[in-house]
Amino acid sequence: PYTISQVGFESGFNNKVTxxxxxxxxxxxxxxxxxxxxxxxxxxxS
Incomplete structure (x- = not known):
């Protein structure tokens, strides 16, 4: 699974704050x- 930061990067964001x-x-x-x-x-x- 991706980390939250990885999801942001994969979504096109260059930094976590944005x-x-x-x-x-x-x-x-x-x-x-x-x-x-x-x-x-x-x-x-479930």
């Missing part, structure tokens, strides 16, 4: 919060 700011504007949470939310939802579905 990726985090853009992600937060779009999803209203940090990338780590988003991943945690997905993991909780997957656990509930």
């Amino acid at each position: 990726f985090y700011k853009t992600f937060r504007q779009y999803f209203q949470c940090t990338p780590l919060e988003y991943v945690s939310r997905l993991e909780r939802e997957r656990a509930l579905m």
